[in-house]
C-alpha cells in the first residue's frame with residue numbers, strides 16, 4: 001500500500017507570525033495614539049484550566065503591547081456584580097476588548113453577561129449582534145476559534161469554493177459560526193451532530209472536515225476521505241496507560257495523517273490560533289476607535 005503523510009497545519013507557527021504582525025502594528029500606532037489597545041478578561045472562580053487560559057491570554061497581551069485589565073471574582077460573586085463590572089468596562093475608554101472566561105461557576109448565567117458587552121468591544125465575537133453580522137455577511141467581530149480555523153485554511157491555500165465541508169458539532173462557540181464562515185467562502189456545508197446517523201459515511205465525503213465535539217480521538221482514518229483537510233478543534237485532557245495526563249484532540253492524529261492531505265495537531269493547531277484571534281479582535285476594535293485600518 002502507498003504511504004501518505006498529511007501536511008501539518010502549524011497553528012503555533014501561524015499564531016506567532018500573526019502576533020508578530022500585530023505587535024509591529026501596535027508599536028507603530030502607539031507612536032501617535034495616546035494609549036495602547038486594552039483587553040479586559042473577566043474570570044470568575046478558580047477552575048485551574050480557566051486560570052491557565054487566562055494567564056496565557058495575559059502573557060500574549062504583554063508580548064504584543066496590549067494593556068490587560070483582568071478582573072478576578074470569587075465563585076460566589078452575585079450575577080449583578082458581574083453586570084456592573086461589564087457596564088464599567090463598556091464605558092472605560094482604555095478598554096477595546098472585553099470577554100467573560102467560560103465556563104462560569106454553577107449558578108451564574110453567561111448569556112445575559114455576553115449580551116451586555118458592547119458589541120464593538122466583544123473580543124470573543126459571541127454577542128448576538130456580532131453573530132447576526134456574521135449571518136448577514138456584514139463586517140463585525142468574529143468568534144475567535146472559527147476565525148482562527150479560517151485563517152489557518154487560508155494560510156495553506158486550501159480551496160473552499162465548491163468543496164464539501166462537513167462540520168461535526170453545532171455549538172454556538174464553534175460549529176454554527178464556522179459553518180457560516182465556510183458558506184461565505186462558497187463551500188457546500190453539511191452540519192453534523194450527535195443525532196446524525198452513519199456519521200462515518202458522511203465524513204468520508206468531506207473535502208474539509210471540521211471536528212468540534214469534545215470526544216477524544218473520535219475520528220480515525222476510516223472516517224476520512226483521502227486528501228481531505230482535517231481540522232481538529234477538540235482539546236481533551238486524557239489519562240494514558242501509564243496514568244500520565246496528556247492533551248488530545250477529537251481526531252486520532254497518528255491514524256488520520258496516513259490518509260488526509262492536511263491535518264491540525266493538538267496541541268499546536270487550533271488552540272494557539274484562538275488566542276491570537278482574540279488579540280486580533282482587540283486590535284481591530286482599537287483601530288476602529290482610532291479611525292485607522294488594521
Ligand SMILES: Nc1nc(=O)c2c([nH]1)NC[C@@H]1CN(c3ccc(C(=O)N[C@@H](CCC(=O)O)C(=O)O)cc3)C=[N+]21
Nearest residue numbers: 099100101102103124144235267268269271272274275
Ligand atoms: N470566553 C472564552 N473565550 C475563549 O476563547 C475560551 C473560553 N472562554 N474558555 C475556554 C476555551 C478554551 N480556549 C482555548 C484557547 C487556547 C488554547 C491553546 O492555546 N491550547 C494549546 C495548548 C495549551 C495547553 O497545553 O494546555 C494548544 O492547543 O496548542 C486552548 C483552549 C479558549 N476558550
Ligand SMILES: [Mg+2]
Nearest residue numbers: 169170193194
Ligand atoms: Mg452534539
